[in-house]
Structure formats: C-alpha cells, structure tokens
Amino acid sequence: xxxxREHGPDxxxxxxxxxxxxxxxxxPRRRSVSPVRRLLVGLGxxxxxxxxxxxxxxxFLTDRYAGNVDRVAGVFDDLDEAERPAPATPAxxxxxxxxxxxxxxxxxxxxxxxxxxxxxxARSDAIMLARLSGDRQHVQVVSIPRDSWVDIPGYGMNxxxxxYAFGGPSLLIQTIENLTGVRIDHFAAISFNGLxxxxxxxxxxxxxxxxxxxxxxxxxxxxxxxxxGDMARWYVGQxxxxxxxxxxxxxxxxxxxxxxxxxxxxxxxxxxxxQIDSVLQAVTSSIAVDDSLSNAGLLELALSARSLTPxxxxxxxxxxxxxxxxxxxxxVYLDQATGDRMWGYLQTxxxxxxxxxxxxxxxxATPR
Numbered sequence: 001x002x003x004x005r006e007h008g009p010d011x012x013x014x015x016x017x018x019x020x021x022x023x024x025x026x027x028p029r030r031r032s033v034s035p036v037r038r039l040l041v042g043l044g045x046x047x048x049x050x051x052x053x054x055x056x057x058x059x060f061l062t063d064r065y066a067g068n069v070d071r072v073a074g075v076f077d078d079l080d081e082a083e084r085p086a087p088a089t090p091a092x093x094x095x096x097x098x099x100x101x102x103x104x105x106x107x108x109x110x111x112x113x114x115x116x117x118x119x120x121x122a123r124s125d126a127i128m129l130a131r132l133s134g135d136r137q138h139v140q141v142v143s144i145p146r147d148s149w150v151d152i153p154g155y156g157m158n159x160x161x162x163x164y165a166f167g168g169p170s171l172l173i174q175t176i177e178n179l180t181g182v183r184i185d186h187f188a189a190i191s192f193n194g195l196x197x198x199x200x201x202x203x204x205x206x207x208x209x210x211x212x213x214x215x216x217x218x219x220x221x222x223x224x225x226x227x228x229g230d231m232a233r234w235y236v237g238q239x240x241x242x243x244x245x246x247x248x249x250x251x252x253x254x255x256x257x258x259x260x261x262x263x264x265x266x267x268x269x270x271x272x273x274x275q276i277d278s279v280l281q282a283v284t285s286s287i288a289v290d291d292s293l294s295n296a297g298l299l300e301l302a303l304s305a306r307s308l309t310p311x312x313x314x315x316x317x318x319x320x321x322x323x324x325x326x327x328x329x330x331x332v333y334l335d336q337a338t339g340d341r342m343w344g345y346l347q348t349x350x351x352x353x354x355x356x357x358x359x360x361x362x363x364x365a366t367p368r
Contacts, residue, residue: 018276065280066295070288075169075187085183088134090349098304100349102182103130104157104173105141106164107190124164125192126253127172129182131346136305136313138352141257142342143250145320149331150179159331169290172234179334180343187290192253192284193238198279199229202269205259207235207252211243232256246332247317254315254363262310314355315363316342 107126127242129142146161152175155166163175169187177184201296205227209220215238218231227235236256242248262267270276289298319338324331342358345351355362 016298020227040257063295065278065284066298068284069295069298071291072169072187072189073291074237074289075290076292078170079174085177085181087183088131088347088349088367092350093134096349097136098134100134101132101185102299102346103132103186103188104128104169104176104184105130105188106169106172107189107192124161124172126190127160127164127176128186129176129180129346131349132301132305132308132350133255133352134349137307138314139305139308140314140316140351140355141254142316142318142346142351143254144176144318145246145250145332146334147246147323147330148318148320148334149324149326150175150334152368153178157326159329180339180346182343182346185295189288191286192256194282196229196232196236196256197230197283197286199227199260201275201279201282202260202263204228205232205263206254207255207259213238214239215241227256230324245323247320250317258310258313258315258363261313265310266359312352313350316351316358317363318342318360319358319361 088102090096090100105126105128106124106125107128124146127144127146129144131140131142133139146159149157149161150160150163152158152160152163152166152171154171155162157368160172160179162174165171167174169189173184176182207225207227209222209225212222213220216234218234220235223233225231231312237251238252239246239249242252244251264279270279293301302348319335321333321335324333338361340356342351342361345354351358
C-alpha cells in the first residue's frame, strides 16, 4: 500500500547545528539547553507524546499516529461467541484499573500489504500473545513456536503456522484460543522490517549474543553487540546455524523487541520533536490491527498504559517437550501440562507474579 510520509522538523531546525562545537581554544561559555530539549532528555518518548495528548493535542495524535495504523477487516466476525473463552478474570481485582487486554501479534519479515482490509498470501514468522495487565503496569509476551504441532479446527493436526495460511487471523485466533483457553481481544500484524527501519533513528540498539554466529555479511560475536538497522535485519532474520534452531530465532525476536522498547523509553534517546515524530511514524506504519480497535480506542489504550516501563515487560516462550517429525515436517511438541499452568496464570492476569515458575521458558539475561 503506497503511503505518503510526513516528517517533522529536524534537530538543526529546532536546536541549531549540533556539529557546530567550539574548539578547546574558544569556549567562552556553556551552551544553554533548550527547554524543549531538556524535556525530551528528561522524559521517554511515549511519556512526551502522552503529555501532549493530555495537554489537548489528542485530536492531532489520533489523526497523525493512530490514523497511520492499517486495519484488518472482519477478524472476529466468523468466530462463534458461545465457543470462545471467557474474558480474563484477575486474581487480584482490587489492583486493576481496567480490564486486561490480550493481543495476538503476528510478525513477518515483510510488511503484510493490506488490500480491502485483508492480508493476501498470509504467513507468519512470529506468533506471540501479548497481555497488557489490568493494573496497566505490566506486559507479558508469550511466543508460540511457529512449528508447534496443534489441532487446527476443521483441518486436524498441523503446524500452528498453517492455521494462518489456511484461514488467516480468524482461524489462527480460534486455534490459539482452543489451545490456551485465553481469550484474544485484538489482532495485530507487525512487520519486523518496518520496526527495524527505525533502528538507525534510535542510534542503534544493543543486544547480548550467547554464542558467536554469522549471517549474511555480519558476524555477531559472543557478548554485547551494537546493531544498526541493516545488522538488526540479519540478526532477527537468521534461521540457520543457531544452536537452538528456531527457538533461538524466537529469542532473537524477543531480544530485539526488548532492546528496542528499552531504547524508546530511555531518557536522552531523542534530541528533537522531529526525531520523535519520525520514530512514531515508523512504528505506526509497521502495524495493522483488527477493525474493532478504533483510532480513539488505540490512543485511549496507549494513554492507559502511560506508566508502563521496560522493567514491566516479561518475555516467555510457550513450554515445549521437544522436537520431532510428522511425515516430512519438522515440528515442535508443546508441553501441555506446563502450558496449562502458564495459560491459567495468563487467564487470571497473574503470569507476571508467577514468572519464577517459568524460568526455563523466560527470555534469559543473555539470549541468543
């Protein structure tokens, strides 16, 4: 889908030429810091945007950012409401400020083109459940390996990724709800390439690599790696020669998202309103959501989560027993017993409080 891009003023227009620095022989006084820049350094990008909304610019933000998000039509229309799981029931209702919200996130290496509200040739390189907790202080993201061997309604046992190919978002939602017993409130298709396109605007991101690997023109060495946009594409997209195979690819997707959101929230990342605008334009143009989530609803949801920080985000992978083959296909067998416990916590909005039970499934401190 062709889009026009509007970018705000750049740093030079707002603050002058940052490269115009006095030599050591001529430093009569320190440069004064713009009040706008002081605000940007002191606050994270989302906090700035939400502050603008509270101050009366919500109409502008709704049109410029929420309005930049594509919509996928009819995602929930064909689902039988009587057969769907009940909404989440928080174990600690006194701590909730709003209903928990669960998104099904489908990630692809290329942005899904939306045509008349549909995604042709649908495929998914990443499948994640993302729960925004009722206290709006926490998010849990659970990746489901795309080769998971599951029952797809109307098609029998197959890889979970096949549900998306057979019946798009609706069938994938039905499959995951049957598997987990967790109700999905919204659907979002995310382009990793789209998100990665803003890596350079963030000044790059830092990721930990457990073992040295090579993909394309880059070698990712054991330890801390600073990635620019092109490096991030190869890092997230690596499929082969990872010690843990696709499990490590899932961890890389999570690791990149964690690092990217950490950079978004970090003080001092942004030098100008124009840079913030460019990044938010990149984020919103990389996402498509179901048409039941209006622009106003999307902004309201963002406002409700304004106190969320990277420290409140946990990443997990659905529990697995191991891998095997079904016919000629390599598949992943899920651990139903441990999974039922995880999904039960998610249903009661308490997975974050019980995260220690799933240390084997959690994104480690130094993921691959």
